Amino acid sequence: MTNVASPAPAGVGKASSFLEISGKRKATDNFAKVIIYLCMALAIIPLVFVLWELISKGLPPVLNAEWWTQDMLGTMYHQSGGGALHAIIGTLVQTLLASVIAIPVGIFTAIYLVEYSRGGWLGRTTTFMVDILSGVPSIVAALFIYAAWITVLGFERSGLAVAWSLLLLMMPIVVRNTEEMLRVVPMDLREAAYALGVPKWKTIARIVLPTALSGIATGIMLAIARIMGESAPVLILVGTTPALKWDPSGGPMSSLPLMMLDMYKAGLNPNVLDKMWGAAFTLVLLIAILNVGARIISAKFSVKQ
Structure with a gap:
Protein backbone atom coordinates (compact mmCIF):
# COMPACT_ATOMS: atom_id res chain seq x y z
CA MET A 1 0.00 0.00 0.00
CA ASN A 64 36.61 88.51 33.96
CA ALA A 65 34.43 91.64 33.98
CA GLU A 66 37.18 93.61 32.20
CA TRP A 67 36.69 91.43 29.13
CA TRP A 68 33.22 92.90 28.56
CA THR A 69 33.85 96.48 29.72
CA GLN A 70 37.32 97.45 28.45
CA ASP A 71 39.19 97.56 25.17
CA MET A 72 42.87 96.87 24.45
CA LEU A 73 43.92 100.52 24.29
CA GLY A 74 47.05 100.98 26.41
CA THR A 75 47.50 97.23 26.97
CA MET A 76 50.05 95.23 25.03
CA TYR A 77 48.84 91.96 23.57
CA HIS A 78 51.42 89.91 25.46
CA GLN A 79 50.43 91.53 28.76
CA SER A 80 47.61 90.40 30.99
CA GLY A 81 44.51 92.55 31.27
CA GLY A 82 42.48 94.40 28.72
CA GLY A 83 39.18 93.37 27.18
CA ALA A 84 37.37 92.66 23.93
CA LEU A 85 34.71 95.38 24.08
CA HIS A 86 36.11 97.09 20.97
CA ALA A 87 35.98 93.83 19.00
CA ILE A 88 32.50 92.91 20.24
CA ILE A 89 31.08 96.33 19.33
CA GLY A 90 32.80 96.24 15.93
CA THR A 91 31.39 92.81 15.13
CA LEU A 92 27.86 93.77 16.20
CA VAL A 93 27.90 97.09 14.31
CA GLN A 94 29.19 95.55 11.06
CA THR A 95 26.74 92.65 11.30
CA LEU A 96 23.84 94.98 12.09
CA LEU A 97 24.58 97.20 9.10
CA ALA A 98 24.67 94.21 6.77
CA SER A 99 21.53 92.65 8.28
CA VAL A 100 19.47 95.85 8.09
CA ILE A 101 19.77 95.75 4.30
CA ALA A 102 20.15 92.03 3.55
CA ILE A 103 17.21 90.71 5.59
CA PRO A 104 14.36 92.87 4.17
CA VAL A 105 15.76 92.84 0.62
CA GLY A 106 16.28 89.08 0.76
CA ILE A 107 12.78 88.41 2.14
CA PHE A 108 11.05 90.67 -0.42
CA THR A 109 13.09 89.10 -3.22
CA ALA A 110 12.00 85.63 -2.11
CA ILE A 111 8.36 86.79 -1.93
CA TYR A 112 8.59 88.06 -5.50
CA LEU A 113 10.15 84.82 -6.76
CA VAL A 114 7.53 82.60 -5.07
CA GLU A 115 4.35 84.68 -5.26
CA TYR A 116 4.69 87.02 -8.24
CA SER A 117 7.40 85.83 -10.63
CA ARG A 118 5.37 83.29 -12.64
CA GLY A 119 8.52 82.19 -14.49
CA GLY A 120 9.12 85.58 -16.15
CA TRP A 121 12.48 86.79 -17.41
CA LEU A 122 13.04 88.95 -14.34
CA GLY A 123 12.43 86.00 -12.03
CA ARG A 124 14.79 83.75 -14.00
CA THR A 125 17.47 86.45 -14.03
CA THR A 126 17.08 87.03 -10.29
CA THR A 127 17.33 83.30 -9.55
CA PHE A 128 20.44 83.06 -11.71
CA MET A 129 22.10 85.98 -9.92
CA VAL A 130 21.22 84.54 -6.50
CA ASP A 131 22.78 81.21 -7.52
CA ILE A 132 25.96 83.01 -8.55
CA LEU A 133 26.15 84.99 -5.31
CA SER A 134 25.63 81.80 -3.30
CA GLY A 135 28.92 80.42 -4.59
CA VAL A 136 31.02 83.58 -4.31
CA PRO A 137 33.91 83.15 -1.84
CA SER A 138 34.26 85.81 0.84
CA ILE A 139 37.63 86.94 -0.52
CA VAL A 140 36.04 87.66 -3.91
CA ALA A 141 33.26 89.71 -2.32
CA ALA A 142 35.85 91.64 -0.32
CA LEU A 143 37.95 92.34 -3.41
CA PHE A 144 34.87 93.50 -5.32
CA ILE A 145 33.95 95.99 -2.58
CA TYR A 146 37.57 97.13 -2.40
CA ALA A 147 37.61 97.80 -6.15
CA ALA A 148 34.18 99.46 -6.30
CA TRP A 149 33.90 101.24 -2.93
CA ILE A 150 37.51 102.21 -2.23
CA THR A 151 39.35 102.31 -5.57
CA VAL A 152 36.60 103.66 -7.86
CA LEU A 153 34.44 105.73 -5.50
CA GLY A 154 37.35 106.88 -3.36
CA PHE A 155 36.04 105.97 0.09
CA GLU A 156 38.50 104.91 2.77
CA ARG A 157 38.77 101.51 4.39
CA SER A 158 36.15 101.28 7.12
CA GLY A 159 33.64 99.11 8.90
CA LEU A 160 31.02 100.29 6.41
CA ALA A 161 33.01 98.73 3.58
CA VAL A 162 33.11 95.47 5.56
CA ALA A 163 29.33 95.67 5.98
CA TRP A 164 28.87 96.00 2.20
CA SER A 165 30.98 92.88 1.70
CA LEU A 166 29.08 90.94 4.36
CA LEU A 167 25.86 92.03 2.69
CA LEU A 168 26.84 90.24 -0.52
CA LEU A 169 27.54 87.06 1.43
CA MET A 170 24.38 87.19 3.53
CA MET A 171 21.73 88.09 0.97
CA PRO A 172 21.71 84.88 -1.15
CA ILE A 173 21.38 82.74 1.99
CA VAL A 174 18.36 84.75 3.14
CA VAL A 175 16.78 84.65 -0.32
CA ARG A 176 17.23 80.91 -0.81
CA ASN A 177 16.07 79.94 2.67
CA THR A 178 13.03 82.25 2.62
CA GLU A 179 12.11 81.02 -0.83
CA GLU A 180 12.14 77.40 0.29
CA MET A 181 10.13 78.16 3.43
CA LEU A 182 7.48 80.03 1.43
CA ARG A 183 7.13 77.12 -0.98
CA VAL A 184 6.48 74.78 1.96
CA VAL A 185 3.38 76.76 2.99
CA PRO A 186 0.36 74.83 1.66
CA MET A 187 -1.41 76.42 -1.30
CA ASP A 188 -4.73 75.62 0.41
CA LEU A 189 -4.08 78.43 2.90
CA ARG A 190 -3.65 80.95 0.10
CA GLU A 191 -6.70 79.72 -1.80
CA ALA A 192 -8.86 79.82 1.34
CA ALA A 193 -7.84 83.44 1.93
CA TYR A 194 -8.50 84.37 -1.70
CA ALA A 195 -11.91 82.72 -1.50
CA LEU A 196 -12.79 84.95 1.46
CA GLY A 197 -11.84 88.02 -0.55
CA VAL A 198 -8.54 88.75 1.20
CA PRO A 199 -6.12 90.67 -1.05
CA LYS A 200 -2.96 88.89 -2.10
CA TRP A 201 -0.59 91.24 -0.26
CA LYS A 202 -2.55 90.82 2.97
CA THR A 203 -2.60 87.04 2.52
CA ILE A 204 1.17 87.05 2.25
CA ALA A 205 1.61 89.37 5.23
CA ARG A 206 -0.98 87.79 7.56
CA ILE A 207 -0.91 84.10 6.59
CA VAL A 208 2.05 83.04 4.46
CA LEU A 209 4.86 84.85 6.29
CA PRO A 210 3.69 84.00 9.84
CA THR A 211 3.32 80.36 8.84
CA ALA A 212 6.89 80.24 7.52
CA LEU A 213 8.33 82.52 10.20
CA SER A 214 10.11 79.80 12.16
CA GLY A 215 12.04 78.53 9.14
CA ILE A 216 12.78 82.04 7.90
CA ALA A 217 14.19 83.04 11.30
CA THR A 218 16.41 79.95 11.34
CA GLY A 219 17.78 80.79 7.90
CA ILE A 220 18.46 84.38 8.91
CA MET A 221 20.40 83.19 11.95
CA LEU A 222 22.45 80.85 9.75
CA ALA A 223 23.28 83.78 7.49
CA ILE A 224 24.24 85.97 10.45
CA ALA A 225 26.37 83.18 11.90
CA ARG A 226 28.25 82.91 8.63
CA ILE A 227 29.06 86.59 8.23
CA MET A 228 29.98 87.16 11.88
CA GLY A 229 32.94 84.80 11.56
CA GLU A 230 34.26 86.03 8.19
CA SER A 231 37.89 87.09 8.27
CA ALA A 232 38.68 87.95 4.64
CA PRO A 233 36.57 91.15 4.49
CA VAL A 234 38.03 92.58 7.70
CA LEU A 235 41.57 91.84 6.54
CA ILE A 236 41.13 93.71 3.25
CA LEU A 237 38.55 96.40 3.93
CA VAL A 238 39.31 97.77 7.41
CA GLY A 239 42.34 98.34 9.59
CA THR A 240 42.73 97.09 13.14
CA THR A 241 42.59 99.23 16.24
CA PRO A 242 42.75 98.41 19.97
CA ALA A 243 40.36 101.27 20.78
CA LEU A 244 36.59 101.17 21.04
CA LYS A 245 34.90 102.75 18.03
CA TRP A 246 31.22 103.09 17.25
CA ASP A 247 31.39 105.00 13.96
CA PRO A 248 31.86 102.59 11.01
CA SER A 249 31.99 105.28 8.33
CA GLY A 250 35.76 105.75 8.31
CA GLY A 251 39.03 104.59 9.80
CA PRO A 252 40.08 101.36 11.52
CA MET A 253 37.48 99.30 13.34
CA SER A 254 38.18 96.06 15.11
CA SER A 255 36.04 92.89 15.22
CA LEU A 256 36.30 89.49 16.86
CA PRO A 257 37.75 87.71 13.78
CA LEU A 258 40.24 90.55 13.32
CA MET A 259 41.16 90.44 17.01
CA MET A 260 41.88 86.70 16.75
CA LEU A 261 44.10 87.29 13.74
CA ASP A 262 45.94 90.07 15.55
CA MET A 263 46.52 87.79 18.53
CA TYR A 264 47.76 85.00 16.28
CA LYS A 265 50.30 87.34 14.66
CA ALA A 266 51.43 88.59 18.07
CA GLY A 267 53.03 85.25 18.99
CA LEU A 268 52.40 82.24 21.20
CA ASN A 269 52.55 84.06 24.51
CA PRO A 270 50.17 82.54 27.12
CA ASN A 271 48.36 85.86 27.57
CA VAL A 272 47.97 86.19 23.81
CA LEU A 273 46.57 82.67 23.52
CA ASP A 274 44.10 83.34 26.32
CA LYS A 275 42.79 86.42 24.54
CA MET A 276 42.61 84.59 21.22
CA TRP A 277 40.59 81.72 22.71
CA GLY A 278 38.45 84.22 24.60
CA ALA A 279 37.61 86.04 21.37
CA ALA A 280 36.68 82.74 19.71
CA PHE A 281 34.45 81.75 22.64
CA THR A 282 32.82 85.20 22.66
CA LEU A 283 32.01 84.92 18.95
CA VAL A 284 30.39 81.51 19.40
CA LEU A 285 28.51 82.76 22.46
CA LEU A 286 27.10 85.76 20.57
CA ILE A 287 25.93 83.49 17.73
CA ALA A 288 24.32 81.11 20.22
CA ILE A 289 22.49 83.98 21.95
CA LEU A 290 21.19 85.26 18.62
CA ASN A 291 19.97 81.78 17.67
CA VAL A 292 18.14 81.33 20.97
CA GLY A 293 16.57 84.77 20.61
CA ALA A 294 15.43 83.98 17.07
CA ARG A 295 13.87 80.70 18.22
CA ILE A 296 11.97 82.50 20.99
CA ILE A 297 10.71 85.18 18.61
CA SER A 298 9.65 82.69 15.94
CA ALA A 299 7.90 80.49 18.51
CA LYS A 300 5.99 83.48 19.86
CA PHE A 301 4.87 85.07 16.61
CA SER A 302 4.58 82.13 14.21
CA VAL A 303 1.19 80.63 13.38
CA LYS A 304 0.33 77.67 15.59
CA GLN A 305 -0.57 74.60 13.56
Whole structure:
Protein backbone atom coordinates (compact mmCIF):
# COMPACT_ATOMS: atom_id res chain seq x y z
CA MET A 1 0.00 0.00 0.00
CA THR A 2 1.51 3.32 -1.10
CA ASN A 3 1.35 6.32 1.23
CA VAL A 4 0.55 9.53 -0.61
CA ALA A 5 1.64 12.78 1.13
CA SER A 6 -1.14 15.26 1.38
CA PRO A 7 -0.33 18.61 -0.24
CA ALA A 8 0.40 21.53 2.10
CA PRO A 9 -2.22 24.21 2.29
CA ALA A 10 -1.77 26.96 -0.28
CA GLY A 11 -1.43 29.69 2.36
CA VAL A 12 1.47 28.03 4.20
CA GLY A 13 4.00 28.65 1.41
CA LYS A 14 2.94 32.26 1.03
CA ALA A 15 3.16 32.83 4.79
CA SER A 16 6.66 31.38 5.01
CA SER A 17 7.77 33.45 2.04
CA PHE A 18 6.28 36.57 3.65
CA LEU A 19 8.06 35.84 6.92
CA GLU A 20 11.34 35.35 5.09
CA ILE A 21 11.01 38.64 3.24
CA SER A 22 9.93 40.40 6.44
CA GLY A 23 12.98 39.02 8.26
CA LYS A 24 15.30 40.25 5.51
CA ARG A 25 13.74 43.69 5.65
CA LYS A 26 14.13 43.88 9.41
CA ALA A 27 17.77 42.80 9.14
CA THR A 28 18.43 45.41 6.45
CA ASP A 29 16.64 48.05 8.53
CA ASN A 30 18.70 47.20 11.62
CA PHE A 31 21.91 47.26 9.59
CA ALA A 32 21.00 50.70 8.18
CA LYS A 33 20.25 51.99 11.68
CA VAL A 34 23.65 50.80 12.91
CA ILE A 35 25.39 52.56 10.01
CA ILE A 36 23.43 55.78 10.63
CA TYR A 37 24.17 55.81 14.37
CA LEU A 38 27.82 55.06 13.67
CA CYS A 39 28.09 57.96 11.21
CA MET A 40 26.34 60.23 13.70
CA ALA A 41 28.81 59.24 16.41
CA LEU A 42 31.74 59.88 14.06
CA ALA A 43 30.33 63.32 13.26
CA ILE A 44 29.76 64.18 16.93
CA ILE A 45 33.29 63.24 18.04
CA PRO A 46 35.09 66.19 16.37
CA LEU A 47 32.24 68.53 17.35
CA VAL A 48 32.54 67.56 21.01
CA PHE A 49 36.32 67.89 20.83
CA VAL A 50 36.11 71.38 19.33
CA LEU A 51 33.52 72.49 21.88
CA TRP A 52 35.60 71.10 24.73
CA GLU A 53 38.72 72.90 23.54
CA LEU A 54 36.79 76.12 22.99
CA ILE A 55 35.05 76.10 26.36
CA SER A 56 38.02 74.92 28.42
CA LYS A 57 40.40 77.50 26.92
CA GLY A 58 38.02 80.32 26.07
CA LEU A 59 35.80 80.43 29.15
CA PRO A 60 38.35 81.62 31.77
CA PRO A 61 39.18 84.94 30.01
CA VAL A 62 35.52 85.90 29.49
CA LEU A 63 34.65 85.35 33.15
CA ASN A 64 36.61 88.51 33.96
CA ALA A 65 34.43 91.64 33.98
CA GLU A 66 37.18 93.61 32.20
CA TRP A 67 36.69 91.43 29.13
CA TRP A 68 33.22 92.90 28.56
CA THR A 69 33.85 96.48 29.72
CA GLN A 70 37.32 97.45 28.45
CA ASP A 71 39.19 97.56 25.17
CA MET A 72 42.87 96.87 24.45
CA LEU A 73 43.92 100.52 24.29
CA GLY A 74 47.05 100.98 26.41
CA THR A 75 47.50 97.23 26.97
CA MET A 76 50.05 95.23 25.03
CA TYR A 77 48.84 91.96 23.57
CA HIS A 78 51.42 89.91 25.46
CA GLN A 79 50.43 91.53 28.76
CA SER A 80 47.61 90.40 30.99
CA GLY A 81 44.51 92.55 31.27
CA GLY A 82 42.48 94.40 28.72
CA GLY A 83 39.18 93.37 27.18
CA ALA A 84 37.37 92.66 23.93
CA LEU A 85 34.71 95.38 24.08
CA HIS A 86 36.11 97.09 20.97
CA ALA A 87 35.98 93.83 19.00
CA ILE A 88 32.50 92.91 20.24
CA ILE A 89 31.08 96.33 19.33
CA GLY A 90 32.80 96.24 15.93
CA THR A 91 31.39 92.81 15.13
CA LEU A 92 27.86 93.77 16.20
CA VAL A 93 27.90 97.09 14.31
CA GLN A 94 29.19 95.55 11.06
CA THR A 95 26.74 92.65 11.30
CA LEU A 96 23.84 94.98 12.09
CA LEU A 97 24.58 97.20 9.10
CA ALA A 98 24.67 94.21 6.77
CA SER A 99 21.53 92.65 8.28
CA VAL A 100 19.47 95.85 8.09
CA ILE A 101 19.77 95.75 4.30
CA ALA A 102 20.15 92.03 3.55
CA ILE A 103 17.21 90.71 5.59
CA PRO A 104 14.36 92.87 4.17
CA VAL A 105 15.76 92.84 0.62
CA GLY A 106 16.28 89.08 0.76
CA ILE A 107 12.78 88.41 2.14
CA PHE A 108 11.05 90.67 -0.42
CA THR A 109 13.09 89.10 -3.22
CA ALA A 110 12.00 85.63 -2.11
CA ILE A 111 8.36 86.79 -1.93
CA TYR A 112 8.59 88.06 -5.50
CA LEU A 113 10.15 84.82 -6.76
CA VAL A 114 7.53 82.60 -5.07
CA GLU A 115 4.35 84.68 -5.26
CA TYR A 116 4.69 87.02 -8.24
CA SER A 117 7.40 85.83 -10.63
CA ARG A 118 5.37 83.29 -12.64
CA GLY A 119 8.52 82.19 -14.49
CA GLY A 120 9.12 85.58 -16.15
CA TRP A 121 12.48 86.79 -17.41
CA LEU A 122 13.04 88.95 -14.34
CA GLY A 123 12.43 86.00 -12.03
CA ARG A 124 14.79 83.75 -14.00
CA THR A 125 17.47 86.45 -14.03
CA THR A 126 17.08 87.03 -10.29
CA THR A 127 17.33 83.30 -9.55
CA PHE A 128 20.44 83.06 -11.71
CA MET A 129 22.10 85.98 -9.92
CA VAL A 130 21.22 84.54 -6.50
CA ASP A 131 22.78 81.21 -7.52
CA ILE A 132 25.96 83.01 -8.55
CA LEU A 133 26.15 84.99 -5.31
CA SER A 134 25.63 81.80 -3.30
CA GLY A 135 28.92 80.42 -4.59
CA VAL A 136 31.02 83.58 -4.31
CA PRO A 137 33.91 83.15 -1.84
CA SER A 138 34.26 85.81 0.84
CA ILE A 139 37.63 86.94 -0.52
CA VAL A 140 36.04 87.66 -3.91
CA ALA A 141 33.26 89.71 -2.32
CA ALA A 142 35.85 91.64 -0.32
CA LEU A 143 37.95 92.34 -3.41
CA PHE A 144 34.87 93.50 -5.32
CA ILE A 145 33.95 95.99 -2.58
CA TYR A 146 37.57 97.13 -2.40
CA ALA A 147 37.61 97.80 -6.15
CA ALA A 148 34.18 99.46 -6.30
CA TRP A 149 33.90 101.24 -2.93
CA ILE A 150 37.51 102.21 -2.23
CA THR A 151 39.35 102.31 -5.57
CA VAL A 152 36.60 103.66 -7.86
CA LEU A 153 34.44 105.73 -5.50
CA GLY A 154 37.35 106.88 -3.36
CA PHE A 155 36.04 105.97 0.09
CA GLU A 156 38.50 104.91 2.77
CA ARG A 157 38.77 101.51 4.39
CA SER A 158 36.15 101.28 7.12
CA GLY A 159 33.64 99.11 8.90
CA LEU A 160 31.02 100.29 6.41
CA ALA A 161 33.01 98.73 3.58
CA VAL A 162 33.11 95.47 5.56
CA ALA A 163 29.33 95.67 5.98
CA TRP A 164 28.87 96.00 2.20
CA SER A 165 30.98 92.88 1.70
CA LEU A 166 29.08 90.94 4.36
CA LEU A 167 25.86 92.03 2.69
CA LEU A 168 26.84 90.24 -0.52
CA LEU A 169 27.54 87.06 1.43
CA MET A 170 24.38 87.19 3.53
CA MET A 171 21.73 88.09 0.97
CA PRO A 172 21.71 84.88 -1.15
CA ILE A 173 21.38 82.74 1.99
CA VAL A 174 18.36 84.75 3.14
CA VAL A 175 16.78 84.65 -0.32
CA ARG A 176 17.23 80.91 -0.81
CA ASN A 177 16.07 79.94 2.67
CA THR A 178 13.03 82.25 2.62
CA GLU A 179 12.11 81.02 -0.83
CA GLU A 180 12.14 77.40 0.29
CA MET A 181 10.13 78.16 3.43
CA LEU A 182 7.48 80.03 1.43
CA ARG A 183 7.13 77.12 -0.98
CA VAL A 184 6.48 74.78 1.96
CA VAL A 185 3.38 76.76 2.99
CA PRO A 186 0.36 74.83 1.66
CA MET A 187 -1.41 76.42 -1.30
CA ASP A 188 -4.73 75.62 0.41
CA LEU A 189 -4.08 78.43 2.90
CA ARG A 190 -3.65 80.95 0.10
CA GLU A 191 -6.70 79.72 -1.80
CA ALA A 192 -8.86 79.82 1.34
CA ALA A 193 -7.84 83.44 1.93
CA TYR A 194 -8.50 84.37 -1.70
CA ALA A 195 -11.91 82.72 -1.50
CA LEU A 196 -12.79 84.95 1.46
CA GLY A 197 -11.84 88.02 -0.55
CA VAL A 198 -8.54 88.75 1.20
CA PRO A 199 -6.12 90.67 -1.05
CA LYS A 200 -2.96 88.89 -2.10
CA TRP A 201 -0.59 91.24 -0.26
CA LYS A 202 -2.55 90.82 2.97
CA THR A 203 -2.60 87.04 2.52
CA ILE A 204 1.17 87.05 2.25
CA ALA A 205 1.61 89.37 5.23
CA ARG A 206 -0.98 87.79 7.56
CA ILE A 207 -0.91 84.10 6.59
CA VAL A 208 2.05 83.04 4.46
CA LEU A 209 4.86 84.85 6.29
CA PRO A 210 3.69 84.00 9.84
CA THR A 211 3.32 80.36 8.84
CA ALA A 212 6.89 80.24 7.52
CA LEU A 213 8.33 82.52 10.20
CA SER A 214 10.11 79.80 12.16
CA GLY A 215 12.04 78.53 9.14
CA ILE A 216 12.78 82.04 7.90
CA ALA A 217 14.19 83.04 11.30
CA THR A 218 16.41 79.95 11.34
CA GLY A 219 17.78 80.79 7.90
CA ILE A 220 18.46 84.38 8.91
CA MET A 221 20.40 83.19 11.95
CA LEU A 222 22.45 80.85 9.75
CA ALA A 223 23.28 83.78 7.49
CA ILE A 224 24.24 85.97 10.45
CA ALA A 225 26.37 83.18 11.90
CA ARG A 226 28.25 82.91 8.63
CA ILE A 227 29.06 86.59 8.23
CA MET A 228 29.98 87.16 11.88
CA GLY A 229 32.94 84.80 11.56
CA GLU A 230 34.26 86.03 8.19
CA SER A 231 37.89 87.09 8.27
CA ALA A 232 38.68 87.95 4.64
CA PRO A 233 36.57 91.15 4.49
CA VAL A 234 38.03 92.58 7.70
CA LEU A 235 41.57 91.84 6.54
CA ILE A 236 41.13 93.71 3.25
CA LEU A 237 38.55 96.40 3.93
CA VAL A 238 39.31 97.77 7.41
CA GLY A 239 42.34 98.34 9.59
CA THR A 240 42.73 97.09 13.14
CA THR A 241 42.59 99.23 16.24
CA PRO A 242 42.75 98.41 19.97
CA ALA A 243 40.36 101.27 20.78
CA LEU A 244 36.59 101.17 21.04
CA LYS A 245 34.90 102.75 18.03
CA TRP A 246 31.22 103.09 17.25
CA ASP A 247 31.39 105.00 13.96
CA PRO A 248 31.86 102.59 11.01
CA SER A 249 31.99 105.28 8.33
CA GLY A 250 35.76 105.75 8.31
CA GLY A 251 39.03 104.59 9.80
CA PRO A 252 40.08 101.36 11.52
CA MET A 253 37.48 99.30 13.34
CA SER A 254 38.18 96.06 15.11
CA SER A 255 36.04 92.89 15.22
CA LEU A 256 36.30 89.49 16.86
CA PRO A 257 37.75 87.71 13.78
CA LEU A 258 40.24 90.55 13.32
CA MET A 259 41.16 90.44 17.01
CA MET A 260 41.88 86.70 16.75
CA LEU A 261 44.10 87.29 13.74
CA ASP A 262 45.94 90.07 15.55
CA MET A 263 46.52 87.79 18.53
CA TYR A 264 47.76 85.00 16.28
CA LYS A 265 50.30 87.34 14.66
CA ALA A 266 51.43 88.59 18.07
CA GLY A 267 53.03 85.25 18.99
CA LEU A 268 52.40 82.24 21.20
CA ASN A 269 52.55 84.06 24.51
CA PRO A 270 50.17 82.54 27.12
CA ASN A 271 48.36 85.86 27.57
CA VAL A 272 47.97 86.19 23.81
CA LEU A 273 46.57 82.67 23.52
CA ASP A 274 44.10 83.34 26.32
CA LYS A 275 42.79 86.42 24.54
CA MET A 276 42.61 84.59 21.22
CA TRP A 277 40.59 81.72 22.71
CA GLY A 278 38.45 84.22 24.60
CA ALA A 279 37.61 86.04 21.37
CA ALA A 280 36.68 82.74 19.71
CA PHE A 281 34.45 81.75 22.64
CA THR A 282 32.82 85.20 22.66
CA LEU A 283 32.01 84.92 18.95
CA VAL A 284 30.39 81.51 19.40
CA LEU A 285 28.51 82.76 22.46
CA LEU A 286 27.10 85.76 20.57
CA ILE A 287 25.93 83.49 17.73
CA ALA A 288 24.32 81.11 20.22
CA ILE A 289 22.49 83.98 21.95
CA LEU A 290 21.19 85.26 18.62
CA ASN A 291 19.97 81.78 17.67
CA VAL A 292 18.14 81.33 20.97
CA GLY A 293 16.57 84.77 20.61
CA ALA A 294 15.43 83.98 17.07
CA ARG A 295 13.87 80.70 18.22
CA ILE A 296 11.97 82.50 20.99
CA ILE A 297 10.71 85.18 18.61
CA SER A 298 9.65 82.69 15.94
CA ALA A 299 7.90 80.49 18.51
CA LYS A 300 5.99 83.48 19.86
CA PHE A 301 4.87 85.07 16.61
CA SER A 302 4.58 82.13 14.21
CA VAL A 303 1.19 80.63 13.38
CA LYS A 304 0.33 77.67 15.59
CA GLN A 305 -0.57 74.60 13.56
